[in-house]
Amino acid sequence: MYKFARFFLFLLNPELAHHISMRGLKLACFFGLLGNKKVIASKPKSIMGLRFPNKVGLAAGLDKNAEYIIPLSKLGFGFIEVGTVTPRSQPGNKKPRLFRLIEDEGIINRFGFNNVGIDQFIKNIKKAKFKGILGINIGKNYDTPNDKAVEDYLICYRKAYPYAGYIAINVSSPNTKNLRKLQGNEHLEILLKALNKEQKILHKRFKKLVPFVVKISPDNSKKQLDSIAKLLIKYNVDGVIATNTTVEREGILSSKYINEEGGLSGGPLNKKSTNVIKHLNKSLNGKIPIIGVGGIMTADDGVEKINNGASLIQIYSGLIFKGHRLVDELCKAIR
Numbered sequence: 015m016y017k018f019a020r021f022f023l024f025l026l027n028p029e030l031a032h033h034i035s036m037r038g039l040k041l042a043c044f045f046g047l048l049g050n051k052k053v054i055a056s057k058p059k060s061i062m063g064l065r066f067p068n069k070v071g072l073a074a075g076l077d078k079n080a081e082y083i084i085p086l087s088k089l090g091f092g093f094i095e096v097g098t099v100t101p102r103s104q105p106g107n108k109k110p111r112l113f114r115l116i117e118d119e120g121i122i123n124r125f126g127f128n129n130v131g132i133d134q135f136i137k138n139i140k141k142a143k144f145k146g147i148l149g150i151n152i153g154k155n156y157d158t159p160n161d162k163a164v165e166d167y168l169i170c171y172r173k174a175y176p177y178a179g180y181i182a183i184n185v186s187s188p189n190t191k192n193l194r195k196l197q198g199n200e201h202l203e204i205l206l207k208a209l210n211k212e213q214k215i216l217h218k219r220f221k222k223l224v225p226f227v228v229k230i231s232p233d234n235s236k237k238q239l240d241s242i243a244k245l246l247i248k249y250n251v252d253g254v255i256a257t258n259t260t261v262e263r264e265g266i267l268s269s270k271y272i273n274e275e276g277g278l279s280g281g282p283l284n285k286k287s288t289n290v291i292k293h294l295n296k297s298l299n300g301k302i303p304i305i306g307v308g309g310i311m312t313a314d315d316g317v318e319k320i321n322n323g324a325s326l327i328q329i330y331s332g333l334i335f336k337g338h339r340l341v342d343e344l345c346k347a348i349r
């Protein structure tokens with residue numbers, strides 16, 4: 015069924031295909047065509063104080079504005095991450111900004127955090143009344159300089175807190191100028207210190223502890239990963255998502271889009287992100303759980319991420335190329 019739909023969707027411009035398929039999913043959900051399938055219960059697991067019905071989640075970026083939470087939840091995921099959202103709405107980069115690398119099962123995107131802004135985003139979440147685990151991925155506006163970035167993260171963090179299962183701090187998108195520099199020691203320490211302090215305040219106010227996790231880039235060196243790991247431990251960060259997309263182009267064999275700027279995901283990212291997970295697993299020494307993401311296109315890829323130290327996994331490109339049967343296959347394989 016998905017192969018059939020994919021054939022037609024892949025004839026269209028990728029961004030248009032994305033909107034059509036999300037609206038199609040919403041309609042199918044509305045008319046009850048997705049069934050009443052609950053999340054696949056496969057080895058429920060408690061991580062970061064949350065009970066995940068299964069270990070397979072949807073990665074950030076597919077539902078940037080939290081508009082499709084319920085339809086997406088019908089695909090069997092154990093958790094769903096929405097965003098990245100920024101304090102103010104912004105249009106993102108000029109089109110075209112999304113490229114399908116069909117032969118390599120990869121995607122290059124340079125969206126640049128196009129989103130409706132945190133206030134409308136929260137309205138969308140409230141409307142969805144989702145009962146499962148919702149990750150809210152937050153970032154900074156493109157025109158906020160790095161030395162003011164903490165304020166942007168705090169604005170989103172405070173507004174997201176009451177509605178989030180966990181909050182993901184995105185300091186690794188390659189499509190917002192200099193954002194990835196926030197992974198550097200000095201910036202990261204200031205950011206984590208502020209978020210750790212705010213978490214304590216909000217914990218008291220709302221009487222619930224919402225974990226926060228940091229999403230990192232696959233392009234960090236081992237030395238950089240070690241410094242990041244030290245800070246994550248120092249500031250009691252609850253988890254780390256490894257990884258975002260890469261700006262490097264190794265592993266692309268045949269696509270004509272190889273020279274397009276942006277973050278590369280899917281098949282060509284797989285090895286690189288697994289290596290980051292493997293290294294982080296050593297430097298974190300089991301103290302902080304890792305959410306593994308990057309190039310999971312088959313059940314075996316998911317198992318490999320788990321075997322290298324991931325406690326949970328997420329997919330994005332795999333869903334585009336393989337459809338939602340990949341979620342079932344991953345759950346079964348991990349079981």
Ligand SMILES: Cc1cc2nc3c(=O)[nH]c(=O)nc-3n(C[C@H](O)[C@H](O)[C@H](O)COP(=O)(O)O)c2cc1C
Binds near residue numbers: 074229279281329
């Ligand atoms: C089109 C597209 C948009 C994305 N947007 C975001 C985003 O807004 N925030 C974020 O943290 N990651 C974003 N990502 C990265 C994914 O969440 C994921 O980390 C990455 O694609 C690697 O996983 P994959 O190989 O399964 O796609 C995006 C990825 C794609 C392909």
